[in-house]
Amino acid sequence: MKIKKDTHAIGKSPKVVFLKGKKQFIEDLDREVRVVKQSSYFVEDLARDFHTKYGIIKKTDLQKGGRVQSDSEKEFSVFDAFFIDKYRRIKRLAQIIPLKDIGFILAKTGVGNRSLVVEAGSGSGALSIFLARHVKQVVSYDIDADNQDVAKRNATNLQIKNITFKLKSIYEKIDEKNADLVCLDVPEPWLAIGTAKDALKQGGFLMSYSPTILQTADFVNAIHSNPDFVHLKTVEVIEREWEVDGRKVRPTSKSIIHSGFLSLARRM
Numbered sequence: 001m002k003i004k005k006d007t008h009a010i011g012k013s014p015k016v017v018f019l020k021g022k023k024q025f026i027e028d029l030d031r032e033v034r035v036v037k038q039s040s041y042f043v044e045d046l047a048r049d050f051h052t053k054y055g056i057i058k059k060t061d062l063q064k065g066g067r068v069q070s071d072s073e074k075e076f077s078v079f080d081a082f083f084i085d086k087y088r089r090i091k092r093l094a095q096i097i098p099l100k101d102i103g104f105i106l107a108k109t110g111v112g113n114r115s116l117v118v119e120a121g122s123g124s125g126a127l128s129i130f131l132a133r134h135v136k137q138v139v140s141y142d143i144d145a146d147n148q149d150v151a152k153r154n155a156t157n158l159q160i161k162n163i164t165f166k167l168k169s170i171y172e173k174i175d176e177k178n179a180d181l182v183c184l185d186v187p188e189p190w191l192a193i194g195t196a197k198d199a200l201k202q203g204g205f206l207m208s209y210s211p212t213i214l215q216t217a218d219f220v221n222a223i224h225s226n227p228d229f230v231h232l233k234t235v236e237v238i239e240r241e242w243e244v245d246g247r248k249v250r251p252t253s254k255s256i257i258h259s260g261f262l263s264l265a266r267r268m
């Protein structure tokens with residue numbers, strides 16, 4: 001007997017399944033209580049029903065998308081995962097550059113679809129992949145093959161094709177010329193100022209990202225004493241998320257406060 005494949009699920013984009021939170025007045029308690037916690041799920045297997053704490057969503061509803069009901073009559077929104085939904089699920093090594101800092105790099109350098117960007121180290125590829133969505137070409141250096149393999153796999157899973165990975169130390173040589181931006185996320189960024197100088201076009205940006213202020217000071221002081229660069233600024237981007245729920249309006253306890261310091265310089 002020929003087995004019929006579940007063709008609906010083949011080749012389909014993963015889905016995001018979203019449930020809006022809900023509060024309800026409970027008379028016995030004489031107050032509003034959260035009866036449904038806002039939840040979102042990333043669903044890759046569309047060939048099976050999806051089980052949640054708030055009921056089961058039928059596979060046919062997953063495949064169809066839109067507003068659907070679980071078997072316990074909770075209303076979910078089901079839609080194709082966007083780039084950002086997939087990006088948030090990349091495999092992460094110890095430290096990645098978070099989105100708030102990537103936003104700063106994109107905004108302050110203005111790199112765009114004609115730009116060449118060099119980055120080191122590739123790590124998980126979090127920065128290289130995000131930049132590659134906006135620029136013409138990213139060349140990503142790392143000295144650790146295992147780390148770079150994670151970045152390569154993340155890029156492939158996200159169908160990012162404009163990153164060239166190189167297993168080389170950025171301190172020794174950058175093969176590229178006329179780069180618009182060189183990003184350094186390495187332990188001793190001051191050792192790459194010379195190679196970055198040769199790779200950057202005049203006016204190009206050098207961005208260094210360091211978790212500690214001592215690394216940052218060593219990098220910026222090396223820039224100060226280098227005639228080929230001018231230091232523009234060093235910043236820490238603080239993202240403070242607020243909880244807004246009726247009259248309860250206050251910063252959440254889970255805001256990202258410190259991730260790293262960003263130093264921006266420009267090639268003379």
Ligand SMILES: C[S@@+](CC[C@H](N)C(=O)[O-])C[C@H]1O[C@@H](n2cnc3c(N)ncnc32)[C@H](O)[C@@H]1O
Nearest residue numbers: 097121123124125126127142143144147169170
């Ligand atoms: C903090 S991780 C980079 C994270 C990455 N920017 C991201 O957003 O996922 C630092 C990486 O730099 C690499 N690295 C260290 N020294 C290096 C060097 N001299 N040249 C290139 N990569 C280097 C390490 O192997 C490590 O993978």
